[in-house]
Structures are given as C-alpha cells and as structure tokens.
Amino acid sequence: MHGTEESRVVLVLRDLGVGGAERVVVRLANYLAGSGVDTHLVTLVGAGPLAAELNGDVRLHDLAAGKVRNAVVPLYRLLARLRPVSLMSTLPQVNAVAVCVARLLPERPKVVVREANDPRHEAPYSRRLGAAMRRLLAAAYRRADLVVAVSQGVKEGVEEAYGVDPAKVVALPNASLDDGVLARAGAELRDDWYDRLAKRVVCVARLSAQKDHATLLRAFGQLDAGPGTGLLLIGSGPLETEVRALVDSLGLGGRVKIVTQETNPFRWLRTADLLVLSSRWEGSPNVLVEALALGVPVVATDCPSGPREILADGEFGELVPVGDAAVLAAAMRLALSRPTDAERLVERGRDFHIESVGPRWLAALLPR
Known part of the structure; x- marks a missing residue:
C-alpha cells in the first residue's frame, strides 16, 4: 500500500549494515508504509544486508556516494524531486548533512533528527566528535524542527550539550522489537x-x-x-x-x-x-x-x-x-x-x- 504525496516521509541514514540504529529505522520504515504513509528510505553510502528486511511498500534509494560528505548534492537533488512533507535522519554526521540540505530546498519539509547517544558521555571515550563537529551538530540540532532522543537521559544530554530548546526535544523509545526478531530467534x-x-x-x-x-x-x-x-x-x-x-x-x-x-x-x-x-x-x-x-x-x-x-x-x-x-x-x-x-x-x-x-x-x- 503506497501513501500519497501529502504523507510522504523520507528516512535518511548512512547505510543498511547490521547495526542497532539501522534495524530501528527499517522497523520504522515498514511500520510507516504499513500505516499508509508514502515511505522512502535513503542510504547515503551504500545499502547493505538489512535492505532485504524492507517490505515492498518502502521505496529504497541508494545514493552510493562512498562517503557521507559526497552525498550532499545527490541528496539535495533527490529530496527536491520527492518533495517530502517530513525528513528524518539518524546518526550524527548524517543528521548534520540532512539538516543542511533541507534548509536549501525550495519546499522545506519538517526536519526530525534522531539522537541515540548522550553527547555528554560519548565525547570522553571517542575522538569521532571533535570540537568542530560538535559545533556543527549543535547548530544543526538547534535548526531541526524536532530532535527525537531515544531515552530521557539522551534528551537531557542533547539539551545540555547542544543547547537545544527543550520544547524541541522529545524522548521516544526505540522500536527495538518486531515479530521478525521472534521469528529469526527460531532459526536453526x-x-x-x-x-x-x-x-x-x-x-x-x-x-x-x-x-x-x-x-x-x-x-x-x-x-x-x-x-x-x-x-x-x-x-x-x-x-x-x-x-x-x-x-x-x-x-x-x-x-x-x-x-x-x-x-x-x-x-x-x-x-x-x-x-x-x-x-x-x-x-x-x-x-x-x-x-x-x-x-x-x-x-x-x-x-x-x-x-x-x-x-x-x-x-x-x-x-x-x-x-x-x-x-x-x-x-x-x-x-x-x-x-x-x-x-x-x-x-x-x-x-x-x-x-x-x-x-x-x-x-x-x-x-x-
């Protein structure tokens, strides 16, 4: 069942490798499509094994850009053509790109970014997020229409570390489970x-x-x-x-x-x-x-x-x-x-x- 343009949602992530965030997005995409939403999933650098778990009503667009930063122009062109009413991204670098691209579109969708880690606690253990990247994320998250944090602790971290208005941050639990998990558990x-x-x-x-x-x-x-x-x-x-x-x-x-x-x-x-x-x-x-x-x-x-x-x-x-x-x-x-x-x-x-x-x-x- 395909929805209409009035309900078109685009979900953006790096790839569909076997990871927690990727599984959550696949479950969400399948749920949205099953609810009558015109659902499109965009992978920036490549698809991956979880693509096989998407149902037939989810339209997959693989930009195959090799690196996230190389996907900026292809993503802009795709979004300008699709004209979604809502755009959701996940994982920090992808979130920054999605917010920046959305602001350039002639018809700006509602921009939702998903944050899965508390930035107050991730930084001491990781060099992935340097000072420049943290400033970029803070600017991007403040410009998003909504930040979805996967727990109350992450919500508080986003507000404190990135200075996002608490009214724009909501804690929603992960879609951590579907019937497919139970079915796959029975595999030999x-x-x-x-x-x-x-x-x-x-x-x-x-x-x-x-x-x-x-x-x-x-x-x-x-x-x-x-x-x-x-x-x-x-x-x-x-x-x-x-x-x-x-x-x-x-x-x-x-x-x-x-x-x-x-x-x-x-x-x-x-x-x-x-x-x-x-x-x-x-x-x-x-x-x-x-x-x-x-x-x-x-x-x-x-x-x-x-x-x-x-x-x-x-x-x-x-x-x-x-x-x-x-x-x-x-x-x-x-x-x-x-x-x-x-x-x-x-x-x-x-x-x-x-x-x-x-x-x-x-x-x-x-x-x-």
Missing part, C-alpha cells in the same frame, strides 16, 4: 561448544571501548560458576585484538567464544541463560529489549543512559555500577542461580514493540 543453530554448555552467558555488543568487555571478562573470570558455564561474545569492532588477548591472559580460552560475523544474534540469545551488558555509556540499548522479549534474564551496568529506563529501575533486571567487575560477577552469579519469570520479561519487552511505540513515532514525524 548448531554449535558444538555452545550446545554442550550447562549455563550460557551472552553479550551482544560491538568490540569497542564503550562496551567495556574488559570488565565483563574479569567478572566472568571471578564467576566460579563451574566448567559448564560459558561466555559468548557476539560482535566485531576495533578492539577485537585486545579482547582476544585479554581472554587468553585471563586463562578463559576454553570458556569464552567470540563470534564476529553474525547477522542473526537472536538464535543464540533464544537459549541463553543470561544476557550481560557492561557498557560505560549507552543511549537505549536494543539488545536489552530483545533479551527481555525472548524471556532471557538481564544484568546491565547502570550507565548513562537507557538501561535503567528499559529495566524500570531494576524491576526487570539487575543494574550494577560501571566498571566494577566484582559486583558484576556477583550479579551474574545471582541471576544464574535463581528461577526466571520469563512471561514477565516478555511482557516488558513488548512495551518496545513497533506496534506499541510506532504510533508515537508517526505522530512525531507527520506535520500537524
């Missing part, structure tokens, strides 16, 4: 190491400083949960070499497995006994919702921001201090030893299903 999985474990601890996270795998590995080393307990790390990233070296130095080689190429982590997560997230900071981590939706208990750091909001102040999972391996180990030990009320976790996960949060996103995107 055969892995001798994983199959023989008595207890399965899983972490799905990029191998980066933000995710603090070092604390997780040290905590797992202190767990003393028996030889039948294993830790599975799913993810790739710049610290892969360091993470593998730490596994070896801690003597955990036989008890830890790292899977770097996996487009369907849900099939591993479905039979996990525990999901652990040891991040230093977050925005609104989708993997916590995905674990809850599959009835898997969760232990997460009480980092800024997102985990506390998703887990409702610890009601639906354990929250531990950032960087404290001993406390993390104790929380993991407790979670593995007590019975799980899976139905209660599943119900909480459904609060973040696209059918639950989609109407709020639809209201935010379409002009009144």
Whole structure:
C-alpha cells in the first residue's frame, strides 16, 4: 500500500549494515508504509544486508556516494524531486548533512533528527566528535524542527550539550522489537561448544571501548560458576585484538567464544541463560529489549543512559555500577542461580514493540 504525496516521509541514514540504529529505522520504515504513509528510505553510502528486511511498500534509494560528505548534492537533488512533507535522519554526521540540505530546498519539509547517544558521555571515550563537529551538530540540532532522543537521559544530554530548546526535544523509545526478531530467534543453530554448555552467558555488543568487555571478562573470570558455564561474545569492532588477548591472559580460552560475523544474534540469545551488558555509556540499548522479549534474564551496568529506563529501575533486571567487575560477577552469579519469570520479561519487552511505540513515532514525524 503506497501513501500519497501529502504523507510522504523520507528516512535518511548512512547505510543498511547490521547495526542497532539501522534495524530501528527499517522497523520504522515498514511500520510507516504499513500505516499508509508514502515511505522512502535513503542510504547515503551504500545499502547493505538489512535492505532485504524492507517490505515492498518502502521505496529504497541508494545514493552510493562512498562517503557521507559526497552525498550532499545527490541528496539535495533527490529530496527536491520527492518533495517530502517530513525528513528524518539518524546518526550524527548524517543528521548534520540532512539538516543542511533541507534548509536549501525550495519546499522545506519538517526536519526530525534522531539522537541515540548522550553527547555528554560519548565525547570522553571517542575522538569521532571533535570540537568542530560538535559545533556543527549543535547548530544543526538547534535548526531541526524536532530532535527525537531515544531515552530521557539522551534528551537531557542533547539539551545540555547542544543547547537545544527543550520544547524541541522529545524522548521516544526505540522500536527495538518486531515479530521478525521472534521469528529469526527460531532459526536453526548448531554449535558444538555452545550446545554442550550447562549455563550460557551472552553479550551482544560491538568490540569497542564503550562496551567495556574488559570488565565483563574479569567478572566472568571471578564467576566460579563451574566448567559448564560459558561466555559468548557476539560482535566485531576495533578492539577485537585486545579482547582476544585479554581472554587468553585471563586463562578463559576454553570458556569464552567470540563470534564476529553474525547477522542473526537472536538464535543464540533464544537459549541463553543470561544476557550481560557492561557498557560505560549507552543511549537505549536494543539488545536489552530483545533479551527481555525472548524471556532471557538481564544484568546491565547502570550507565548513562537507557538501561535503567528499559529495566524500570531494576524491576526487570539487575543494574550494577560501571566498571566494577566484582559486583558484576556477583550479579551474574545471582541471576544464574535463581528461577526466571520469563512471561514477565516478555511482557516488558513488548512495551518496545513497533506496534506499541510506532504510533508515537508517526505522530512525531507527520506535520500537524
């Protein structure tokens, strides 16, 4: 079902690689199209594997510009032709480009930018956002019609770090779940190491400083949960070499497995006994919702921001201090030893299903 020009929405992102932001945008695009909105999705540098998950009513435009900065002119030409009533972008560099291009259009759409991280906490751990980039983002976000923050903590960070009028910033939860997640969780999985474990601890996270795998590995080393307990790390990233070296130095080689190429982590997560997230900071981590939706208990750091909001102040999972391996180990030990009320976790996960949060996103995107 295709909508009309009066409801035409364009969603812009870098690519459709397998990432949290990309999955959220694909879910949102499918929901909008299914709601009768004329939905267009634009990738600036290339499509990617998640393009296969778009339904037939979403029109995909791949600019294949190679780099985000090379997409400015092609994006302008496409938007001038499509004349959308609303434009939404996600991820910092793409947001800056989208706002700048939209201001040049002869018919300016409503401009919505999605922010997934708290800029107050991201900067100390990353060099991606230099001073010039931060100034550019502040200017862009102040010129957007609406900034959608994925949690209350991110909302406060955008207002403080970028000086955006609080009236122009709204906290909307990620569309972290759809029925496809549950379907993909049922995919066949055969892995001798994983199959023989008595207890399965899983972490799905990029191998980066933000995710603090070092604390997780040290905590797992202190767990003393028996030889039948294993830790599975799913993810790739710049610290892969360091993470593998730490596994070896801690003597955990036989008890830890790292899977770097996996487009369907849900099939591993479905039979996990525990999901652990040891991040230093977050925005609104989708993997916590995905674990809850599959009835898997969760232990997460009480980092800024997102985990506390998703887990409702610890009601639906354990929250531990950032960087404290001993406390993390104790929380993991407790979670593995007590019975799980899976139905209660599943119900909480459904609060973040696209059918639950989609109407709020639809209201935010379409002009009144």
